[in-house]
Amino acid sequence: DAKTTQPPSMDCAEGRAANLPCNHSTISGNEYVYWYRQIHSQGPQYIIHGLKNNETNEMASLIITEDRKSSTLILPHATLRDTAVYYCIVRLNNNAGNMLTFGGGTRLMVKP
Amino acid sequence: GAVVSQHPSRVICKSGTSVKIECRSLDFQATTMFWYRQFPKKSLMLMATSNEGSKATYEQGVEKDKFLINHASLTLSTLTVTSAHPEDSSFYICRAQIYTGVRNQPQHFGDGTRLSIL
Numbered sequence: 001d002a003k004t005t006q007p008p009s010m011d012c013a014e015g016r017a018a019n020l021p022c023n024h025s026t027i028s029g030n031e032y033v034y035w036y037r038q039i040h041s042q043g044p045q046y047i048i049h050g051l052k053n054n055e056t057n058e059m060a061s062l063i064i065t066e067d068r069k070s071s072t073l074i075l076p077h078a079t080l081r082d083t084a085v086y087y088c089i090v091r092l093n094n095n096a097g098n099m100l101t102f103g104g105g106t107r108l109m110v111k112p
Numbered sequence: 113g114a115v116v117s118q119h120p121s122r123v124i125c126k127s128g129t130s131v132k133i134e135c136r137s138l139d140f141q142a143t144t145m146f147w148y149r150q151f152p153k154k155s156l157m158l159m160a161t162s163n164e165g166s167k168a169t170y171e172q173g174v175e176k177d178k179f180l181i182n183h184a185s186l187t188l189s190t191l192t193v194t195s196a197h198p199e200d201s202s203f204y205i206c207r208a209q210i211y212t213g214v215r216n217q218p219q220h221f222g223d224g225t226r227l228s229i230l
């Protein structure tokens with residue numbers, strides 16, 4: 001699976017949009033971009049995923065660049081409960097059971 | 113939506129004790145379950161992959177005799193930390209793979225087990 005690079009930490013003011021970047025310059029054509037977050041002492045929670053089109057759901061929006069070498073997760077109105085570590089993962093669609101390899105993630109701190 | 117239940121959520125026990133952690137898929141069949149370990153302020157590290165009815169596949173550096181994995185049914189996998197020592201203290205998380213024939217599906221994690229060995 002392709003490696004991802006994320007900033008180790010970010011701050012965001014409550015109520016503002018949080019934009020979390022992820023670089024995946026070696027992504028291959030059939031790899032999807034997934035985002036998860038992990039709130040302290042809990043298991044990772046799925047947020048959103050996409051292949052090449054931008055995606056939006058009730059939690060967030062995912063913007064993928066045209067060359068697919070980077071993406072941005074957008075939390076439109078961050079709340080204190082969005083404080084967590086956010087992981088960007090790219091993964092193959094293979095027979096190995098859909099391996100997930102976690103990088104360091106971005107520790108997002110939402111401040112009042 | 114799909115739910116993965118992990119039990120217990122926290123264990124504190126004496127050195128030398130063996131501890132069993134259960135991971136259940138509550139409303140779906142999980143052909144594959146994954147076990148991760150996480151140290152404080154670190155990312156998740158894959159320990160092993162288990163397929164129902166067969167032996168688990170361990171990642172390099174993970175002792176299979178220390179971390180026994182059983183995946184006896186499509187809804188239950190267990191991780192047993194044998195003769196646990198303080199260095200085994202960690203946060204253990206399971207993940208269940210839904211078999212739907214469509215591979216790009218979100219993955220479902222348990223809420224983790226915090227193991228503390230005194």
